[in-house]
Ligand SMILES: Cc1cc2nc3c(=O)[nH]c(=O)nc-3n(C[C@H](O)[C@H](O)[C@H](O)COP(=O)(O)O)c2cc1C
């Protein structure tokens with residue numbers, strides 16, 4: 001399974017082509033749109049999220065609700081396009097009053113992108129480097145999620161930290177945990193931390209500043225055996241870390257115990273193996289569900305660190321690329337904090353990566369064939 005995405009932040013639409021989804025798979029369009037809706041929520045986002053109401057329209061690869069086994073095209077309209085038609089016209093001359101963006105924002109793609117692609121107007125960079133594209137990642141991830149759900153695999157994300165506020169993670173049933181995060185304005189399961197996070201976002205907004213944070217993604221119900229140690233690019237841990245660092249502003253990824261493994265002796269890191277009730281069992285999950293680049297049947301647990309939003313309403317020092325004179329960086333309409341949204345994008349890219357590895361292991365042209373391969377492997381595992 002693979003995808004390509006396209007589209008500018010203020011262009012007419014975003015597009016994704018998803019290839020390799022087996023045939024005869026039922027696609028739930030409301031399910032896709034629900035994931036897009038979730039990405040738009042979260043305290044700290046800017047005015048753009050009030051303009052948009054993301055919906056995925058499918059124009060190929062699905063007939064009467066079921067996949068054909070051929071490429072699926074997904075479109076997401078940019079409602080804001082109507083305000084940008086002249087400035088973002090595909091053909092014709094630039095309008096006379098066009099204000100070019102020439103003062104790169106530290107932390108954004110502006111300077112490196114303008115120099116690399118020889119753009120004088122930084123808008124030509126920011127339109128595509130913008131995290132608006134994460135809507136397409138969520139749409140692709142939503143297709144992947146629907147495949148995983150058919151096999152009892154669930155993927156869920158929640159916010160652990162925003163700025164200096166860290167959530168206390170309570171021990172509670174998984175379903176309650178998910179419900180709590182879903183109901184929280186910052187996707188945080190700790191109500192005390194949630195209030196402190198909101199206060200800190202407000203403070204940053206008033207100060208013209210921005211905030212980052214960390215989120216955790218948990219995937220349950222995975223079979224043993226996704227990914228491989230055979231080649232570096234087949235390792236599931238590397239693929240998941242790459243997927244998370246493959247979208248805007250993610251600067252660090254930890255799996256399981258993460259960086260703590262460096263501090264502890266082996267006896268306090270590795271998960272002992274037991275054989276009980278006819279199966280192999282673990283009592284701990286320091287490995288975060290992956291050993292040797294392969295899923296080991298335990299929940300996969302990954303955390304990602306998001307840097308603060310680069311556009312500051314109280315801008316940082318920069319340089320005008322036309323005059324080389326010192327200037328404050330340009331201000332583009334912006335979010336103050338997008339960690340809750342990033343957690344939803346994180347879920348989506350994890351769904352995608354897991355579904356991709358799943359379909360490599362249980363490959364089939366039709367959904368029925370995938371299911372037969374899965375059932376037969378699960379029966380085989382019972383015999384080991
Ligand atoms: C969901 C989400 C929303 C974002 N919103 C903004 C924003 O409003 N303004 C901004 O300057 N950066 C925003 N960013 C971050 C930039 O897109 C990102 O920092 C930039 O593209 C540079 O890429 P890098 O951080 O990976 O180096 C957002 C990121 C995500 C994931």
Ligand SMILES: C=C(O[C@@H]1CC(C(=O)O)=C[C@@H](OP(=O)(O)O)[C@H]1O)C(=O)O
Pocket residue numbers: 009046047048049052129130131132133134135248332333334335
């Ligand atoms: C549009 C989205 O996020 C955008 C990501 C973003 C950036 O620089 O990454 C800048 C902002 O764009 P705008 O200036 O149009 O408000 C965000 O709103 C979205 O998440 O759908």
